[in-house]
Amino acid sequence: MKIARRGMTREAIFDRLAEFRNHDIKWQEGRTYGYIFDPGKEVLEVGKAAYTAFLSENGLDFTVFKSLLRLERELAAFGATHLRGDRRVVGNFTSGGTESILLAVKAARDCYRERRPEITVPEMVLPATAHAAFHKAAHYLGVRAVTVSVDPETFRADVERVRSAITGNTIMIVGSAPSYAHGVVDPIAEMAALAQEHELWMHTDACMGGFLLPYFRRLGEPVPDFDFTVPGVTSISLDLHKYAYTPKGASLVLYRNKAYRRHQIYACSRWIGYTIVNNAVQSSRSGGPMAAAWAVLNYVGDDGYLEMARKKLAAVRTIADGIERIDGLRLLTRPDMCLISFTSDEVNVFHIIDEMNRRGWYIQPSLSFDNSPAHIHLSVSASNVGWEHDLLDNLAECVRVARTLPEGELTALIKGGLQGVDLSTISDTQIMDMMAAAGVADGSLPGRMADINGVLDALPAPVREKVLTAFVNDMFSQP
The missing domain is CATH 3.40.640.10 (Type I PLP-dependent aspartate aminotransferase-like (Major domain))
Incomplete structure (x- = not known):
């Protein structure tokens, strides 16, 4: 792939760049609970200008x-x-x-x-x-x-x-x-x-x-x-x-x-x-x-940050209390800050995440490790304030839907086939075959990630790392 022989127009460049973002999460809508910390347009413009x-x-x-x-x-x-x-x-x-x-x-x-x-x-x-x-x-x-x-x-x-x-x-x-x-x-x-x-x-x-x-x-x-x-x-x-x-x-x-x-x-x-x-x-x-x-620090100021903190604290309490009221969900612990983790002993949390994604939310999957089970993570930001009740209503609905969804065939196969198998010898080719069976091919991801997350969750941590390394090595290839 080469750069354009003749320079592109400014308009064409920004049209292409906008096209590249078509499949990104719509973080500007306030429904993203991870990766993005959005202070709002006014503060963002000050930061960009500086x-x-x-x-x-x-x-x-x-x-x-x-x-x-x-x-x-x-x-x-x-x-x-x-x-x-x-x-x-x-x-x-x-x-x-x-x-x-x-x-x-x-x-x-x-x-x-x-x-x-x-x-x-x-x-x-x-x-x-x-x-x-x-x-x-x-x-x-x-x-x-x-x-x-x-x-x-x-x-x-x-x-x-x-x-x-x-x-x-x-x-x-x-x-x-x-x-x-x-x-x-x-x-x-x-x-x-x-x-x-x-x-x-x-x-x-x-x-x-x-x-x-x-x-x-x-x-x-x-x-x-x-x-x-x-x-x-x-x-x-x-x-x-x-x-x-x-x-x-x-x-x-x-x-x-x-x-x-x-x-x-x-x-x-x-x-x-x-x-x-x-x-x-x-x-x-x-x-x-x-x-x-x-x-940004000097534009928002101490009073501004204190008010942001007040609103986020109230939002976190509302969300945490609401999660505890949803049948099938439980908080792993009461948080000290704006980071909420919750799980289910009855429903596949990865299906819940997929269902929430379908409804325009981004919530983060966390795999099991040590004594912490697979769970859902929320990082509550200023832009999420005001969405608490919509989030909880959708979450309750998604739990009901997720109850009806079966475990993926590949996840069940991996869980059933781990006994006595030395996974440390698995090759990159075998890994890519396994990922293809879960719907991953040519560096692209499927619309639903529950089966992939289920497979990763079933694997020991060193094998997860090997799988992820092989996948990323394949993903970042020439377009």
């Missing part, structure tokens, strides 16, 4: 683009204040939560290379609810992820299980505020005390809640301490492109002081060329997201 104004400025060299240095310092200072840190707290702007997490793990790894050089395979202890980005960081950075089960009732980290997982190679403990899957805050204070006891790095992953939870606390919610007021917390990740509603990608990684943050920075003088010193993973990076984040 983004494009700084689109060409390059964060590679902050001595040349001093505006970006100022923006980054002010954003990090905001994060430090918001998370109740003192003047010694420092931080940097990143492209998103995954980059913030990668940097925190890298900083911890390099810190302990100095402190405890005898550790050749460093380990970090992760509750089963810790975000997948920590496993990605472990994979990229040569750190071993040690996963421990969470409390089966509250889905919060179990401090005693964390304690039992600590070995002579442990360098880091991770807690969530809140966890993405269930929307609950881990016992950060107890985990940080454990980290102090063993002289370990303690990271609070507040990508989802670091911005919003302080507002919930101000509204009278019993938000447990998770920030820099907790002794022993070393670093915190905080996304702005979620509940601060700034354009993607915008996140912060913050450290208790410069002595810890020093291990994040990468410098290279071993080549013939310009000076390389990076405070994040990327070298060249547009100033657009940084300027947009600064603009």
Whole structure:
């Protein structure tokens, strides 16, 4: 495939781009409960204008683009204040939560290379609810992820299980505020005390809640301490492109002081060329997201965010209470924030999701893992406020319909055929044959995903990963 020999007209380009979006979710309608954090047209336009104004400025060299240095310092200072840190707290702007997490793990790894050089395979202890980005960081950075089960009732980290997982190679403990899957805050204070006891790095992953939870606390919610007021917390990740509603990608990684943050920075003088010193993973990076984040934060303002939080809190209570009243559904736990997880012991949740999608909603499937069953996830955003009763009415209807739908043949076959089978030897060809039987072919997905999700849910996690890798490898081929 080649670019056009003659340049396309502006009109033709944007017509084609609009065509590409024909099958995207219609997130502007307020019926999408995941991936999108929509603050409304007015705020979005401010973010876009600031983004494009700084689109060409390059964060590679902050001595040349001093505006970006100022923006980054002010954003990090905001994060430090918001998370109740003192003047010694420092931080940097990143492209998103995954980059913030990668940097925190890298900083911890390099810190302990100095402190405890005898550790050749460093380990970090992760509750089963810790975000997948920590496993990605472990994979990229040569750190071993040690996963421990969470409390089966509250889905919060179990401090005693964390304690039992600590070995002579442990360098880091991770807690969530809140966890993405269930929307609950881990016992950060107890985990940080454990980290102090063993002289370990303690990271609070507040990508989802670091911005919003302080507002919930101000509204009278019993938000447990998770920030820099907790002794022993070393670093915190905080996304702005979620509940601060700034354009993607915008996140912060913050450290208790410069002595810890020093291990994040990468410098290279071993080549013939310009000076390389990076405070994040990327070298060249547009100033657009940084300027947009600064603009949106200051445009909405503290009072505006507090009012948004008030409305979302009311919406979450309405939705959670409504789910508990629907026959066949149950909440996995009462959430601490705007993330709701619920399941059914009677009805296939993947059929419920398909039925909701048919009615114009996007709700997210979550596969079973450890002691958490397959369930439905909702991330409630500002744009979802006002849709609560429509959502619940449709959800009740979809549960009734889903009761009548059978389990997919391939799912039943996989479940029945797993005994005594070594799935670790499955080949990519066999995987693609299996996916084709579920309706996946040539990089396209079927209209209904229940059978595919059912197959994935029936497979052990390592095999799921193998299946997903083969599928994505096939999907991203030449059109």
